[in-house]
Amino acid sequence: MSRVSRRALLRGAALAAPGLLLGGCDALGASPSFRDMVLGSGEWLSYRVHRLIGSDALAREFAPSEISPTFRTNGNTRPASPEWQRHAETGFADWRLEVGGLVEAPQRLGLAELKAMPARTQITRHDCVEGWSAIGQWTGVPLGAVLAAARLKPSARYIVLHCADDFDGMAYYESIDLVDAFHPQTILAYGMNGGELPLGHGAPLRLRVERQLGYKHAKFVMRIEAVALLGAVRGGRGGFWEDTVGYDWYAGI
Amino acid sequence: MADASPDPSGRTIRRHRVSTRLWHWVNAGVLVIMLMSGLMIFNAHPRLYWGSYGANSDPAWLEIGATGAEGYLRVGGAEFDTTGVLGVSTRDGRLWAIAFPGWATIPSAYDLALARRWHLSFAWLFAGGLAAYAVASLVNGHLWRDLRPKGRELAPGHLWGEVKAHARLDLAKGEAARRYNTLQKLAYLAVLVVLLPGMVLSGLAMSPSMDATAPLIVDLFGGRQTARSVHFIAAWLIVAFVVVHLVMVLLAGPLNGVRSMVTGRYRLPEARR
Structure with missing residues (x-):
């Protein structure tokens, strides 16, 4: 092979490489098995390592002076459901949180009952999967206290939160494992920044699961269900965004 | 040696x-x-901040965005027209409002x-x-x-x-x-x-x-x-x-x-x- 043709070959390879790389990565990303097995390895590893090294760790709590001047809303800000709208008009006076699934004592709890339970107030940083962060103060009842009242059956492994809002008719929902469900900072918040939880931030009740990204913090919570497996719940991947666009179920990173 | x-x-x-x-x-x-x-x-x-928090209503030190069909990069007080590369770019013959163009990202869309x-x-x-x-x-x-x-x-x-x-x-x-x-x-x-x-x-x-x-x-x-x-x-x-x-x-x-x-x-x- 002459020097010139070798040089031409190298130059051709250098010019073609970016196109091949990009086309190759798009093709690999479109393959379901590559997407789930190879590109799912990060979530698999992060989840296990995080549970191993810090399952009890507490999220940073901030001072009142560090609260964001504006805490933007995200996702749905006013559910279309007639049921939720009726509750919103009456100040959620007749609204009840249902707690069921794999529990010994199913519950129906009104806002007054939830507020009579032990409360926790925390100033934490909310991190959206898109990259922004906002600091706010949240007041609510620890999810663990609600689950203790309902008494989980031994087969329960995950807690599913069913919400009043939807995107194009597909209901929002989320799920977490029992480590996060019984974490002291995991609360069902009914208050924000010293006042009632605003409608746009998920009234009457939203989840705060402080060591995960924003989409896990389900708003407009109507029903809590304890399950053994996530596969049988709605789309099977544990949450609305997980089912529809492929966000990771474990959102600790 | x-x-x-x-x-x-x-x-x-x-x-x-x-x-x-x-x-x-x-x-x-x-x-x-x-x-x-x-x-x-x-x-x-496509916005960057200093400190613990930062979202749309907080001041960004760097921002890439689009006004209509014009792309821009703002760094501090300076603004640069980056149409075609940053903010607005062409992919598959169409104009897209996206910070970094498809040829620079994985995946491309x-x-x-x-x-x-x-x-x-x-x-x-x-x-x-x-x-x-x-x-x-x-x-x-x-x-x-x-x-x-x-x-x-x-x-x-x-x-x-x-x-x-x-x-x-x-x-x-x-x-x-x-x-x-x-x-x-x-x-x-x-x-x-x-x-x-x-x-x-x-x-x-x-x-x-x-x-x-x-x-x-x-x-x-x-x-x-x-x-x-x-x-x-x-x-x-x-x-x-x-x-x-x-x-x-x-x-x-x-x-x-x-x-x-x-x-x-x-x-x-x-x-x-």
Whole structure:
């Protein structure tokens, strides 16, 4: 092979490489098995390592002076459901949180009952999967206290939160494992920044699961269900965004 | 160097250990994937802030966006028209309002979920490779013997001499080409000890779970949004290093250089007569 043709070959390879790389990565990303097995390895590893090294760790709590001047809303800000709208008009006076699934004592709890339970107030940083962060103060009842009242059956492994809002008719929902469900900072918040939880931030009740990204913090919570497996719940991947666009179920990173 | 003859030009030496060669080529691929998937993640919220928090109503020190069909980059108080590349670009014959263009991102069409999967899976390979190489280089003496500048090499006069030689494109020949020059050592050390670990740490500082487990990391940067900004800046510093690195490889003799990084064998360039 002459020097010139070798040089031409190298130059051709250098010019073609970016196109091949990009086309190759798009093709690999479109393959379901590559997407789930190879590109799912990060979530698999992060989840296990995080549970191993810090399952009890507490999220940073901030001072009142560090609260964001504006805490933007995200996702749905006013559910279309007639049921939720009726509750919103009456100040959620007749609204009840249902707690069921794999529990010994199913519950129906009104806002007054939830507020009579032990409360926790925390100033934490909310991190959206898109990259922004906002600091706010949240007041609510620890999810663990609600689950203790309902008494989980031994087969329960995950807690599913069913919400009043939807995107194009597909209901929002989320799920977490029992480590996060019984974490002291995991609360069902009914208050924000010293006042009632605003409608746009998920009234009457939203989840705060402080060591995960924003989409896990389900708003407009109507029903809590304890399950053994996530596969049988709605789309099977544990949450609305997980089912529809492929966000990771474990959102600790 | 007992076998050093008066004029070793043209001689072939063993230059790179297998650990260096393996890590180099794994990193070459991993860094491209990390950069391109990282740019897609940035596209989801193309604004950067300082401090713990930062969202749409907070002041951004850097922003890429579009007004109509015009793309812009704002840094501090300055605004640049970047139509065609940043903010607004063409893909498949159509105009798209997106911060970084499709040819620079993985995947090429907007997909935050998939970009995160690429980024957060290959991050393990990146961090694992870096940790393994750092340990290997400490154990086999590479860091101490080959990359540590010796006392006199850091003297201002010596450094200035090397800067002048580089500016003249007067690269080391013969016996002098056996070792890295001081600027080369400093550049490699800056990347190995500062930039690459800085990428891992600023990446970890963006994880809400890691911030709970190891709050020291996010404190080191002074907040999650600062860590995100540092992550972005350090990524471009690595790109700048790679560009200079490739230019130097081309100037120093690309075939000899690439061969030494593949087989380990390096032919000392002949001294000028």
